[in-house]
Amino acid sequence: MKPLVVLFGMAIFTGVMTAQNPPAQAPAPTAAAPADTTPAPAAPAAEEKSAPASPVPSTELSVSGSVEAGYRWQTGVGGSEATYRSFVNLGSGPKLLGADFTFTDPKSRWFDRATVRAYSWGDEPYGTLHADASKSRVYDLRGDYRDITYYNNLPSYADPLLSRGIVLDEQSFDLRRKLTNISLDILPGNWFIPYLAFERDSGAGTGVTAFVTNGNEYPVPTTLYDATALYRGGVRFELRHFHVTLEEGGTTYKNDQTLYDTQKNAGNVSTPVLGQTLSLSNMMAAYGIRGSSAYTKGLFTANPVSWLDLYGQFLYSQPNADVHYQDSATGSLYLQSQVLFYTSQQTLINAAAKLPHTTGSFGAEVRPLKRVRILESWLTDRMHGASSQMSNQVLNTTPTTQIAALLASSLVANYSQQEIQLLFDVNKKLTLRGGYRYVWGDANSVVPGGLQMVSQGELRRNVGLGGLVFRPWHKLTLSGDAEVASSSGVYFRTSLYNYQKVRAKGRYQVVNSLNLAVDFTMLNNQNPSPGINFDAKANQESISLFWAPGAGKHWELQGSYGHSYLRSNIGYLAPQDLSPQASLYTDNSHTATALLTMNLPGVKWAPHSPVKVTAGGSFVLSSGSRPTSYYQPEAKASVPLVKNVTWVSEWRYYGYGEAFYLYEGFRTHLVTTGLRFTR
Amino acid sequence: MRNTNELTKMARLIQTVVWMGAAGMGMAHLAAQDVAPPYVGSQVCQACHEDIYNAFQKSPHHVVDSDQKRGWVNKACESCHGPAQKHTETVSAEDIRNPAKITAVAADKVCLTCHLNQPTHVGRIESSHARDQVSCVGCHPVHAESGQKLVTRTPVAINEKCASCHVNVWAAFQKPAHHKLPEGAMSCVDCHNPHGSISNAMTQTFAANDRGCVGCHGDKRGPFTFEHAPVRFEGCGSCHEPHGSVNPRMLIRQEVRFVCLECHANLPTVPVAGAVGGVVGVVPPSFHNLNSPRYQNCTVCHQKIHGSYVDRSLLK
Numbered sequence: 001m002k003p004l005v006v007l008f009g010m011a012i013f014t015g016v017m018t019a020q021n022p023p024a025q026a027p028a029p030t031a032a033a034p035a036d037t038t039p040a041p042a043a044p045a046a047e048e049k050s051a052p053a054s055p056v057p058s059t060e061l062s063v064s065g066s067v068e069a070g071y072r073w074q075t076g077v078g079g080s081e082a083t084y085r086s087f088v089n090l091g092s093g094p095k096l097l098g099a100d101f102t103f104t105d106p107k108s109r110w111f112d113r114a115t116v117r118a119y120s121w122g123d124e125p126y127g128t129l130h131a132d133a134s135k136s137r138v139y140d141l142r143g144d145y146r147d148i149t150y151y152n153n154l155p156s157y158a159d160p161l162l163s164r165g166i167v168l169d170e171q172s173f174d175l176r177r178k179l180t181n182i183s184l185d186i187l188p189g190n191w192f193i194p195y196l197a198f199e200r201d202s203g204a205g206t207g208v209t210a211f212v213t214n215g216n217e218y219p220v221p222t223t224l225y226d227a228t229a230l231y232r233g234g235v236r237f238e239l240r241h242f243h244v245t246l247e248e249g250g251t252t253y254k255n256d257q258t259l260y261d262t263q264k265n266a267g268n269v270s271t272p273v274l275g276q277t278l279s280l281s282n283m284m285a286a287y288g289i290r291g292s293s294a295y296t297k298g299l300f301t302a303n304p305v306s307w308l309d310l311y312g313q314f315l316y317s318q319p320n321a322d323v324h325y326q327d328s329a330t331g332s333l334y335l336q337s338q339v340l341f342y343t344s345q346q347t348l349i350n351a352a353a354k355l356p357h358t359t360g361s362f363g364a365e366v367r368p369l370k371r372v373r374i375l376e377s378w379l380t381d382r383m384h385g386a387s388s389q390m391s392n393q394v395l396n397t398t399p400t401t402q403i404a405a406l407l408a409s410s411l412v413a414n415y416s417q418q419e420i421q422l423l424f425d426v427n428k429k430l431t432l433r434g435g436y437r438y439v440w441g442d443a444n445s446v447v448p449g450g451l452q453m454v455s456q457g458e459l460r461r462n463v464g465l466g467g468l469v470f471r472p473w474h475k476l477t478l479s480g481d482a483e484v485a486s487s488s489g490v491y492f493r494t495s496l497y498n499y500q501k502v503r504a505k506g507r508y509q510v511v512n513s514l515n516l517a518v519d520f521t522m523l524n525n526q527n528p529s530p531g532i533n534f535d536a537k538a539n540q541e542s543i544s545l546f547w548a549p550g551a552g553k554h555w556e557l558q559g560s561y562g563h564s565y566l567r568s569n570i571g572y573l574a575p576q577d578l579s580p581q582a583s584l585y586t587d588n589s590h591t592a593t594a595l596l597t598m599n600l601p602g603v604k605w606a607p608h609s610p611v612k613v614t615a616g617g618s619f620v621l622s623s624g625s626r627p628t629s630y631y632q633p634e635a636k637a638s639v640p641l642v643k644n645v646t647w648v649s650e651w652r653y654y655g656y657g658e659a660f661y662l663y664e665g666f667r668t669h670l671v672t673t674g675l676r677f678t679r
Numbered sequence: 680m681r682n683t684n685e686l687t688k689m690a691r692l693i694q695t696v697v698w699m700g701a702a703g704m705g706m707a708h709l710a711a712q713d714v715a716p717p718y719v720g721s722q723v724c725q726a727c728h729e730d731i732y733n734a735f736q737k738s739p740h741h742v743v744d745s746d747q748k749r750g751w752v753n754k755a756c757e758s759c760h761g762p763a764q765k766h767t768e769t770v771s772a773e774d775i776r777n778p779a780k781i782t783a784v785a786a787d788k789v790c791l792t793c794h795l796n797q798p799t800h801v802g803r804i805e806s807s808h809a810r811d812q813v814s815c816v817g818c819h820p821v822h823a824e825s826g827q828k829l830v831t832r833t834p835v836a837i838n839e840k841c842a843s844c845h846v847n848v849w850a851a852f853q854k855p856a857h858h859k860l861p862e863g864a865m866s867c868v869d870c871h872n873p874h875g876s877i878s879n880a881m882t883q884t885f886a887a888n889d890r891g892c893v894g895c896h897g898d899k900r901g902p903f904t905f906e907h908a909p910v911r912f913e914g915c916g917s918c919h920e921p922h923g924s925v926n927p928r929m930l931i932r933q934e935v936r937f938v939c940l941e942c943h944a945n946l947p948t949v950p951v952a953g954a955v956g957g958v959v960g961v962v963p964p965s966f967h968n969l970n971s972p973r974y975q976n977c978t979v980c981h982q983k984i985h986g987s988y989v990d991r992s993l994l995k
Binding site for chain 1: 741746779780781782783784791795796797798800801802803804805807809810811812832833834842843844845846847849850851853854855856859862863864877884885886887888889893894895897898900901902903904905906908909911912913917925926927928931932933935937940941942943944945946947957958959960961966967968969970971972973974975976977979980982988989991994995
């Protein structure tokens with residue numbers, strides 16, 4: 001239904017805009033321009049060439065594009081279907097593989113140009129629809145809709161019952177997230193541009209989660225639903241020497257999760273507590289969250305003089321939430337703090353939270369000399385949140401036990417950074433860059449409880465910046481980027497502290513048909529503070545090529561190879577006995593992709609359309625803390641049948657394996673075949 | 680560490696000096712402009728560059744040829760390539776400006792003549808593309824030749840464009856747990872603003888200044904009654920590797936407990952000389968036995984790990 005709603009909405013908008021457009025303005029400048037310019041006397045040769053082909057420009061609506069539909073067979077999943085669905089999730093059935101149409105109206109009656117694109121519809125995990133229409137200097141309307149399966153059920157992820165032979169991810173879900181985005185710019189290209197937009201993000205589905213009580217937790221079914229709608233509108237003033245955007249917007253939010261279970265549930269703990277086995281006979285819980293926010297956005301850019309550009313932003317939002325929660329449960333339940341067994345409980349919670357958030361930034365680019373540019377920027381970001389909660393829990397004991405609480409918590413985060421960089425063009429081929437960034441902030445979080453827990457942190461970081469761009473000739477570009485930082489305070493043990501970051505990229509056009517790109521990144525981070533001793537190193541190196549001799553007339557090859565290595569080491573004390581332990585993580589991954597496309601000579605019934613065959617795929621081999629292999633070979637063919645009709649076919653294989661969790665591996669073949677109709 | 684404050688003071692002093700110098704030199708740098716340059720008009724260009732001319736008719740930039748406001752009527756080619764009189768006489772590539780072959784800053788200057796004062800460029804100073812001299816024409820083929828479009832719209836085409844430079848990032852998307860970019864359901868610009876942003880890594884924002892992630896993951900936006908501090912202070916990247924990972928849920932560690940324990944380490948931090956403040960969240964509230972499978976995934980119980988509306992321990 002949603003795509004129809006989107007299209008319907010766009011049609012209404014389009015109709016409204018057309019109705020508002022006076023008839024005298026109907027011939028749009030862009031449509032008229034070619035007709036005006038063609039007879040110009042300065043291009044006689046071009047006139048001679050083009051005149052016979054199109055003596056009278058068409059005034060009819062033209063449609064061009066293609067639609068591709070077919071059927072996919074899945075041979076069945078060998079191994080873990082849950083993992084397959086979590087990572088791939090493509091199924092069998094009839095599919096709309098893709099549609100892409102462009103409508104052009106030379107008379108600009110409703111629009112100059114409109115496009116509609118749709119990909120992967122027909123019970124597919126990632127369906128997308130895009131439609132837009134525009135009329136020069138009158139309106140620009142865009143709409144996007146996505147319907148994405150959000151499935152995650154990995155047996156090894158959260159399975160406390162595996163030792164009992166029960167494979168169940170107790171934090172799994174099967175949702176569809178639907179995203180809608182519509183925007184309308186009025187009078188685009190003018191100095192005054194009002195605009196409106198609407199966005200909606202929703203998720204609905206089912207899953208498994210845990211109902212947590214003292215002494216035991218019970219995996220139970222859950223239904224999930226959340227929706228966020230965003231409305232915004234504003235005006236843009238785009239003038240020669242400055243621009244200002246003023247926008248007001250707001251969101252509404254709802255979240256209605258429920259948990260329920262009507263069968264006896266032994267939970268994760270089978271060991272009796274003080275001789276009594278804990279269990280759940282019946283439960284329900286419901287969340288009713290309602291939220292809203294209003295926000296203000298102000299943006300500006302200016303170039304008051306030729307050697308100075310200015311940029312600024314002011315952003316303010318104040319999201320808030322109202323919370324209602326209730327649960328009831330019966331069974332053999334236990335209150336640890338009072339060593340008390342009971343048979344049922346009811347909980348009622350009301351809460352409210354708000355989080356005002358202000359952000360401001362200002363920047364300038366100064367060009368004092370022809371070869372020198374100075375970039376200065378400043379940013380501050382401030383969040384000051386507060387919340388309160390009132391809860392009441394009644395336990396069916398003799399006499400009845402009532403636990404009531406009134407809690408308040410807060411969270412404050414202030415972040416600022418200032419940065420200056422100087423860019424110097426040594427010559428036309430080499431630019432050097434150097435600069436400095438200072439980052440500072442403070443944060444504290446107050447979470448109430450039996451012990452009021454206050455966490456405070458401060459952030460102080462000096463960062464040296466450097467870089468270069470070297471372009472010895474226009475077919476070769478090399479760039480490098482470095483950051484070296486020293487901190488005297490950070491928020492978390494694993495935060496960036498004393499770090500060195502290096503990035504280098506290169507692009508080289510060896511010959512016209514062969515392009516190479518290389519990419520290297522490296523990050524070292526150490527926090528030597530006693531009690532932390534964090535040491536992390538990551539580096540990635542990749543190379544890619546694109547080779548298409550003769551502009552890909554006969555064949556083209558694209559491929560890449562990447563290697564990434566990550567090592568992290570930080571200590572902690574095991575909670576059960578406070579023994580020192582190390583969290584040592586390594587990941588050493590090799591990734592490769594390749595795709596060879598061959599254009600074979602045209603078949604006799606369609607001599608001008610080549611038969612196209614593509615083969616390739618990708619693989620990932622990872623060793624380290626979670627050794628994994630993932631293979632995705634594929635082959636495609638497209639064979640023209642008659643004019644405007646092409647037979648398309650594809651084979652894919654997915655093979656996934658893990659060394660430590662063998663039961664999570666899967667493999668499957670997918671074969672898709674269909675027809676593409678082109679207009 | 681001891682020198683942090685001295686470093687800060689010195690850097691600020693240097694900054695002040697640089698700024699004062701820059702302002703002075705800038706005032707003196709108002710160079711005289713060329714007067715009445717010899718333009719020839721787009722029709723003359725068409726005579727030799729017909730393919731480009733024809734492709735340009737379908738480009739949004741074609742409006743420059745007809746829009747009185749911009750002052751380049753019938754001179755759209757020269758609005759970017761500069762006066763072409765000499766080039767038409769010598770037919771030499773040396774006598775015409777080619778933005779594809781000049782420095783990035785010079786090419787950008789041409790584009791920003793018209794496009795600077797637009798909201799797109801408000802984060803330009805923070806953009807690593809601007810710092811690394813990635814010019815506008817590196818991503819936007821102005822003539823829209825060979826079927827390429829001035830502004831790439833389809834997710835597949837956008838991803839292909841970004842991946843042509845960000846090869847490392849694209850490699851990460853081949854890992855099993857990834858956002859659905861290779862499948863064409865998303866594009867790089869869903870999360871990143873290539874023109875610059877106030878956020879790290881040029882990430883998009885939602886509803887003014889929230890992290891762009893919550894644009895799709897609205898249930899993680901809050902505000903929560905009980906926040907999980909790293910989500911607010913350092914963002915989703917504290918625990919997730921959004922481009923792709925071999926770990927479930929794109930986590931940065933192979934099992935959930937290690938993600939948690941690296942911060943909730945039971946080890947109070949001892950401040951060192953010169954250090955300010957402490958670190959947040961180091962002490963866990965209870966003594967779970969991690970040898971038991973029951974406690975090996977913290978989020979089985981602490982399921983509202985992104986923040987809870989009703990429970991301070993994030994249990995519900």
